[in-house]
Amino acid sequence: MLHTRTTPAERRRALRERLTTGRLLLMPGVLNPLSARIAQDTGFEAAYLSGAVLAADLGLPDIGLTTATEAAARAQQTTRVTDLPVLIDADTGFGEPLNAARTVQLMEDAGLAGLHLEDQVNPKRCGHLDGKTVVPRAEMTHRIRAAVDARRDPDFLLMARTDARAVEGLDAAIDRAKAYIDAGADAIFPEALADEREFEAFRTAVPVPLLANMTEFGKSRPLDARTLQDLGYDIALYPVTLLRLAMGAVEDGLRTLAAEGTQESLLPRMQTRSRLYELLGYEEYTAFDGAVYDFTLPPGN
Numbered sequence: 001m002l003h004t005r006t007t008p009a010e011r012r013r014a015l016r017e018r019l020t021t022g023r024l025l026l027m028p029g030v031l032n033p034l035s036a037r038i039a040q041d042t043g044f045e046a047a048y049l050s051g052a053v054l055a056a057d058l059g060l061p062d063i064g065l066t067t068a069t070e071a072a073a074r075a076q077q078t079t080r081v082t083d084l085p086v087l088i089d090a091d092t093g094f095g096e097p098l099n100a101a102r103t104v105q106l107m108e109d110a111g112l113a114g115l116h117l118e119d120q121v122n123p124k125r126c127g128h129l130d131g132k133t134v135v136p137r138a139e140m141t142h143r144i145r146a147a148v149d150a151r152r153d154p155d156f157l158l159m160a161r162t163d164a165r166a167v168e169g170l171d172a173a174i175d176r177a178k179a180y181i182d183a184g185a186d187a188i189f190p191e192a193l194a195d196e197r198e199f200e201a202f203r204t205a206v207p208v209p210l211l212a213n214m215t216e217f218g219k220s221r222p223l224d225a226r227t228l229q230d231l232g233y234d235i236a237l238y239p240v241t242l243l244r245l246a247m248g249a250v251e252d253g254l255r256t257l258a259a260e261g262t263q264e265s266l267l268p269r270m271q272t273r274s275r276l277y278e279l280l281g282y283e284e285y286t287a288f289d290g291a292v293y294d295f296t297l298p299p300g301n
């Protein structure tokens, strides 16, 4: 109630341990703190905060317009209401290596379990769009070293993302991943791989936990959890799935409301008041202070 009792240290250890099991971890990108609650309630073991979702939520394209403090604020709101370990997309670290270092500390302070930094130049683009460019390998290793130096909790997961596949090809992307591990990265996010063969090549070459980005409408063909498990991947990421679902429902709902002049036909698709209250833990607040919750719900709500 009121806030989670799980400490950041416990979540970081939980994520680290989970990544040693050899079982694929399904990681949905949550769109707000409440959806993180739903992810926990429906049995997911970790959550993700996507840069694309944060930007879109603010009505902005995902081109490096959001700031480290905006991302950290959203992270703190999220970690406060869930016990799950949360991984955040820290884009390029929001600037130079020194900024990446500060970003790591901001994200540690926000109670996150880890972050990923990518090797794109500023301003970054969505990893599944054409025309992106990557910084020289040495510059990215500098970025990672700065992040490693700044980290205060050794369990805070530092994942390096390489966008090099689409720019320099698969072999160069694998070489970069190895250099990033040497610089101190704990895990690798190979962005925009084309097919199973490429996922497999990465797995064979790279000896640390690997994340597979299963974003929709992108360059990678979606692979199901069983396939990713068989390929030896550690995390299956669904970064924008909830936003796309929710915004699809919002748009349909608005059109229906405009056309029908009533929300009546939409009711079966809505989260009910009672389910919302259950997620928010109203009853626990009542137990704490009877005056906070002093009414009963009408039947069927």
Ligand SMILES: C[C@](O)(C(=O)O)[C@H](CC(=O)O)C(=O)O
Pocket: 029, 050, 051, 052, 053, 062, 089, 125, 126, 127, 128, 213, 215, 216, 218, 239, 240
């Ligand atoms: C993972 C990602 O970085 C994100 O911000 O969620 C995006 C997702 C997307 O735009 O579909 C990316 O893959 O670049």
Ligand SMILES: [Mg+2]
Pocket: 050, 051, 052, 062, 089, 091
């Ligand atoms: Mg992103």
